[in-house]
Amino acid sequence: MIKIEPPRLRAASDVPGGRRKQRVSMADVARLAGVSSQTVSRVANGSPGVVETTREQVLAAMSELGYRPNSAARSLRYGRFNTIGVILFGLASTGNSRTVEAIATHAAAEGYAITLIPVGAPTQDNVMGAFTRMGELAVDGVVLIIEVHLLDASAVAIPPGVHVVVVDSDAGDRYPVVDTDQADGARQAVRHLLELGHRTVRHVAGPVESFAAERRAGAWRQILEEAGRPVAPPERGDWSADSGYHAGLRLAADPDCTAIFAANDQMALGVLRALHERGRRVPADVSVVGFDDIADAGSYLPPLTTVHQDFAEVGRRCVDALLGQIHDEPAGPGTDLVPTRLVIRGSTAPPSGVSG
Amino acid sequence: MIKIEPPRLRAASDVPGGRRKQRVSMADVARLAGVSSQTVSRVANGSPGVVETTREQVLAAMSELGYRPNSAARSLRYGRFNTIGVILFGLASTGNSRTVEAIATHAAAEGYAITLIPVGAPTQDNVMGAFTRMGELAVDGVVLIIEVHLLDASAVAIPPGVHVVVVDSDAGDRYPVVDTDQADGARQAVRHLLELGHRTVRHVAGPVESFAAERRAGAWRQILEEAGRPVAPPERGDWSADSGYHAGLRLAADPDCTAIFAANDQMALGVLRALHERGRRVPADVSVVGFDDIADAGSYLPPLTTVHQDFAEVGRRCVDALLGQIHDEPAGPGTDLVPTRLVIRGSTAPPSGVSG
DNA sequence: GGCAGTCATGTTTACGTAAACATGACGTCC
DNA sequence: GGACGTCATGTTTACGTAAACATGACTGCC
Numbered sequence: 022m023i024k025i026e027p028p029r030l031r032a033a034s035d036v037p038g039g040r041r042k043q044r045v046s047m048a049d050v051a052r053l054a055g056v057s058s059q060t061v062s063r064v065a066n067g068s069p070g071v072v073e074t075t076r077e078q079v080l081a082a083m084s085e086l087g088y089r090p091n092s093a094a095r096s097l098r099y100g101r102f103n104t105i106g107v108i109l110f111g112l113a114s115t116g117n118s119r120t121v122e123a124i125a126t127h128a129a130a131e132g133y134a135i136t137l138i139p140v141g142a143p144t145q146d147n148v149m150g151a152f153t154r155m156g157e158l159a160v161d162g163v164v165l166i167i168e169v170h171l172l173d174a175s176a177v178a179i180p181p182g183v184h185v186v187v188v189d190s191d192a193g194d195r196y197p198v199v200d201t202d203q204a205d206g207a208r209q210a211v212r213h214l215l216e217l218g219h220r221t222v223r224h225v226a227g228p229v230e231s232f233a234a235e236r237r238a239g240a241w242r243q244i245l246e247e248a249g250r251p252v253a254p255p256e257r258g259d260w261s262a263d264s265g266y267h268a269g270l271r272l273a274a275d276p277d278c279t280a281i282f283a284a285n286d287q288m289a290l291g292v293l294r295a296l297h298e299r300g301r302r303v304p305a306d307v308s309v310v311g312f313d314d315i316a317d318a319g320s321y322l323p324p325l326t327t328v329h330q331d332f333a334e335v336g337r338r339c340v341d342a343l344l345g346q347i348h349d350e351p352a353g354p355g356t357d358l359v360p361t362r363l364v365i366r367g368s369t370a371p372p373s374g375v376s377g
Numbered sequence: 378m379i380k381i382e383p384p385r386l387r388a389a390s391d392v393p394g395g396r397r398k399q400r401v402s403m404a405d406v407a408r409l410a411g412v413s414s415q416t417v418s419r420v421a422n423g424s425p426g427v428v429e430t431t432r433e434q435v436l437a438a439m440s441e442l443g444y445r446p447n448s449a450a451r452s453l454r455y456g457r458f459n460t461i462g463v464i465l466f467g468l469a470s471t472g473n474s475r476t477v478e479a480i481a482t483h484a485a486a487e488g489y490a491i492t493l494i495p496v497g498a499p500t501q502d503n504v505m506g507a508f509t510r511m512g513e514l515a516v517d518g519v520v521l522i523i524e525v526h527l528l529d530a531s532a533v534a535i536p537p538g539v540h541v542v543v544v545d546s547d548a549g550d551r552y553p554v555v556d557t558d559q560a561d562g563a564r565q566a567v568r569h570l571l572e573l574g575h576r577t578v579r580h581v582a583g584p585v586e587s588f589a590a591e592r593r594a595g596a597w598r599q600i601l602e603e604a605g606r607p608v609a610p611p612e613r614g615d616w617s618a619d620s621g622y623h624a625g626l627r628l629a630a631d632p633d634c635t636a637i638f639a640a641n642d643q644m645a646l647g648v649l650r651a652l653h654e655r656g657r658r659v660p661a662d663v664s665v666v667g668f669d670d671i672a673d674a675g676s677y678l679p680p681l682t683t684v685h686q687d688f689a690e691v692g693r694r695c696v697d698a699l700l701g702q703i704h705d706e707p708a709g710p711g712t713d714l715v716p717t718r719l720v721i722r723g724s725t726a727p728p729s730g731v732s733g
Numbered sequence: 734g735g736c737a738g739t740c741a742t743g744t745t746t747a748c749g750t751a752a753a754c755a756t757g758a759c760g761t762c763c
Numbered sequence: 764g765g766a767c768g769t770c771a772t773g774t775t776t777a778c779g780t781a782a783a784c785a786t787g788a789c790t791g792c793c
Contacts, residue, residue: 044456044748044749046748046749046750047749047750047751048749056772056773057772057773057774058749058750058751058773059750059751059752059772059773059774060771060772060773062749062750062751062752063751063771063772065750065751066750066751068751070770070771070772071771071772072770072771072772075771075772087538090749090750091453091748091749091750092514092515093449093450093452093453093458093515093748093749093750094449094453094748094749094750094751094778095749095750095751096449096452096515096750096778097447097449097450097453097748097749097750097777097778097779097780098749098750098751098752098777098778099750099751099778100400100778102449102515104492104515111478112468112474112475112477112478112481113474113475113478113672118468118469118474119468119469121468121493122467122468122469122495125468125493125494125495126495126497129494129495134492134493134494134514135492135493136460136490136491136492136493137477137481137490137491137492137493138481138485138490139478139481139482139485141482158448158490159448159449159452159458159460159515182443261672262672262673262675262676263675263676265676266676287672287673287676290673290676290677291676293678294676294677294678294680297678316469316617316618316643317618317643317646317673319618319619320618320619320621320622320643320646320647320650321646321650322649322650322653322678324650400778400779402778402779402780403779403780403781404779412742412743413742413743413744414743414779414780414781415742415743415744415780415781415782416741416742416743418779418780418781418782419741419742419781421780421781422780422781424781426740426741426742427741427742428740428741428742431741431742446779446780447778447779447780449778449779449780450748450778450779450780450781451779451780451781452748452780453747453748453749453750453778453779453780454747454748454779454780454781454782455748455780455781456748
């Protein structure tokens, strides 16, 4: 017993300036409270078997030192991170950010945090890289928000043992998928226009590589064909209002065009602008339906009839499915479709010359 | 020594079906490769001093077992998480989601992941709760995206030792703050309208509790007062297009109103709709300026003149500031302003009766 | 040919936590 | 009154990793 180290407190006040260590461990708290670190652990976790006076001493020591549990150690101990990873290409689209928000909110309610892994461009390398990082990341499972054809390529292998739920894809034969019922939404939109008396419906489609665009266009075509109506090739956009504008200019040039189904609201906005510039009145001359029901759609000129997507529900189901995988039995592949509903506003009406 | 447990390999192949443990540690790899776990560590981290043949054996063992490093153990070892937390009230607003995306992208480039902590309502309890969770969370620092008056309340204390950068607030006297130069943007907008010849400018303000709304309104008032123009009380909105619509209806009723500065683009959209419904032409009768320059603003009817915010730059500076704190010296309080610029489109023109 | 130096690799330890097990004080029951 | 149960608390250990230190084989030099 030569030298006794001073109890080396490591509260912030201990280190004069700059790089305060600030790491206070259970051992530090235990020392100050005069108990063992196991007792501190028991207090921290609310385990039974700690007498009230001891508990209070420990709590006092905790707050004096500013103790906060080290989640790395905790995760190491438990083998769980209580964190969900989300891989996506960007938050720019309303759908993605709304879905992510719902995932984050719902996950938080279940005690999980979410980690965002943005991948720059939808190349295989990038997605693979994201998965590699995910593997190293402190994550119990992954939600993959991929809206482009990519998972088809067998080269993109999700590491085995990684729990995953895919959004907005057709990988339902290989992974659990949660998706909006795109096809049904598109069907509602097209049927609505046909029921108003329009002879046929033109389509402003999203980009070819998008799953959602593909399914919306497919349903549009199907309904027209079932009804025996002419099917003009769809105009192709890239989801942006600007691309919708250019598609709208082309459609405005066709005097036979009386009804347009745009694959999202932003392109519909561009279509409205093009029609307006060309002097075609909406809905008197041309009816327009969008898809998404973004917050602004009700304020367009005129307010847009559109297909409402329940992004919050998509996010919620993702979390539920993923937590199910993490906690219970492994989930098989399959697609969970969230229903849509048509919101009728002022941009649709019977074609001119048709009453009621 | 009665019973000896079998050595319990835990490779995926070990567990028949269902709940595979799948935790493969360096020790497992080492065993298979016939080396020590330290050598595996060296290979995993690319440390020098491993002969090529050994390295290959280890790599082979790694891929056979599907080894992925355990980041909890790594974080525990290093005392760092390589993760940034982002506390926010929601991703619904364009600004927030764009900022978060920029933060995520830039952080990823620096080897950091981001963890999202949504707080439901902007109450002190919720923010405190988020910080408590943050403390327990695997995070090296925090970006606080708070756009409402809250940090004013001294009750909200950021735990000492937590690195933090605040966005969109006036807490610049206590914390490092990164913000868009709201005031200058608003000044540009109002000056633009005055220079076109408008006698004065009406304002559709954001909610009272918003910092950004406060600053935009303040600058609007300041410019008018400096120019000696009449200052009518601002209409009050809540950022939504709908609230802008109602404000627009009130303004449309005033024949003297020829120029409107809306505190964001969505409210401007609502104003455009209200003016259109009331038969006031834009920009012939009334000029409208927005704020944000969201993607759709160029497709409004008419295309909206607005103040462009560089959200990506805000996100980038947040990450830089935070990583600076984490790696180098602690940063003092202060506000870092990201400039804005006015984007002139079709919604502004000289008032009727004034030429050029 | 022996000895120091170099280099690949192995062993020990610590990071912070919490389960599992150990201890010891006290009360109770026959 | 002594054996035993109960209960608060302490001690040991393992989670997976990597720095620090240890070992031992081989090289080169005098």
